[in-house]
Amino acid sequence: MLEVTDLAVSYGPIHAVKSISFTLGEGEIVSIIGANGAGKTSTLFGIMGIVRSRGSVRLRGEELRRKSSTEPTAKGMVLCPENRRIFPGLTVEENLRLGTFVRGNFSEMVKQVYSLFPILRERTRQLAGSLSGGEQQMLAVGRALVASPEVLLLDEPSLGLAPVLVDEMFRVLTNLRDRMSILLVEQNATKALTISDRAHVMQNGRIVHSGEAGAMLRDDKLRKAYLGM
């Protein structure tokens, strides 16, 4: 589905991502885990064309030029960014409508999003900035889903959520897997590994370990070395 080869992202002298390669298969959930500043967000931004990057990104075999995020999004790769990044001064409905800016059928998809996150349906006319943190996170995921992604890039969807909501979020994500491929960036390594097929550990801009998620979860040495748990 998605093939990333030799991706590199630099901010001036800072090399945030140093030539990493990985793939995401159809219907797969692949996690990228790693400490703060490892380069996870930069990787997603590079893939989406939000920051300039070198290397090759292929979606269904087709090379993406990544001049802006418009092309990857229109072709079915949709990002749900870190820290929600919803539009606080727009209503919940306007936020979701913007999710279909370049792709997706709003009236059809919004129903699916409301059934996944019923709380949003009660808040359609409310300004997104007045939602609780958890509701904003649901809105962020909902805004990505209305675009009917084939590849969904999720950057720390559990950030700042209460434990029950984290479980709820991961339950929703697991249910999405038969409809799309998911690249999941998480701090919460245990949770991420539990729902993933495979995972990559990032450190200082490089992938330092890759493997099957279940095996990584059982690998004590690895957990101590990279994941601090």
Add this chain to the structure above:
Amino acid sequence: MNALLQAIAIGVPQGALYGLMGFGIALIFRSAGTLNFSHGYSAMVSVLITLSTIQWFLGMGWLEGHAALFAAIPVGLISGAVFGVLIDILLMRRVKHVSPASMLMITLGLLLVFEGAANLIWSPDYESFPRILPGAPFVFQGAGVLGEVRVIFRRNDLAVMLIALVISLSMAGLMKYTKIGLAIRARGQDPIGAQAVGINTNRVDSIVWAIAITLAVVVGILVAPITRVHPTMLMNTQLLGITAAVLGGFSSLFGAIWGGLIIGVLERVVDIFPALDGYETAIIFFLIILVLVFKPEGIFAPRQGRKA
């Protein structure tokens, strides 16, 4: 009472122009992230282009009188849009990731560049500019509950107010109901979020610059008959446009329009009192300081949440 009505009759159209200027300035501030100090100066060059086009049409004998004005206006407006896009693509796009301060410095530099270009290519002289609606002013006269009333309303101000109203309404419609308007608001509220839904924020910025400078050209063409055409013709309008945007609160675009109207009327009301003559600007800026201290979010900012 009569003096107050007269102040309103002159102040409202004048204020509408400050408001349109402020609207564009607030638009760039919110969506493209800088305070554009060259706003009126790029528009001034477009007014000069409009004037030269009029003179050219007249000189070639192709058009006469008002026809030349109306044929030249689109040229001026398009030049404004082109300036906006060029400023964004050639300058702002290169520095917007660096720091807001560098964008600000560039707009200050541009102010000097536009003024210098106007001096060099045209001249520092004052030239007259045709009114959209020429003709004798309207005089409203009569006795009513308020006593004897005699208010003079300049004919051209009718055009000014009508144009300002149409532009304000279409901008409101654009921002609220069109895809590009929604994209502009989204980009202003969260650029990363905007890119996450596939909005090309660079393109949005170019559109914002084009719209805002074009509006400033409209203002320039409308005030030119009064200020006459010269390199600093829009200095005052720009200053009061920024003031209008501050008064309206940069958080609400249409607040700038209301802010402009208040300033326009206030300027004239101050004129009523001979003792305050010459202090109009000082009083207006005193007001701004009060607003910044006591209601920094602007007097029209909604109480809670942010609304575009």
